[in-house]
Amino acid sequence: MFLFKADLSYLLAFIFHLIGTLALFSIMMFLNNWLINWQTLFIFILAYAMIWLVIRLTQGCDIRRINQEA
Secondary structure, eight states: OOSSOOSSOHHHHHHHHHHHHHHHHHHHHHHTTOOOOHHHHHHHHHHHHHHHHHHHHHHHHHHHHHHHHO
């Protein structure tokens, strides 16, 4: 189902990406003096999950289309 194979497992790569994105989000919130609370974290997790789902679905469609053409 993946276009490219990596040495890192998908779950581990996903966790690293989530932590890195959360760190960048937190730094942005801190630098702008914006409040970090449960509501902003919920919005972050919700947006991250929705973006991740859309990317996974579009990648799956692209890979199936490429495999059918081959």
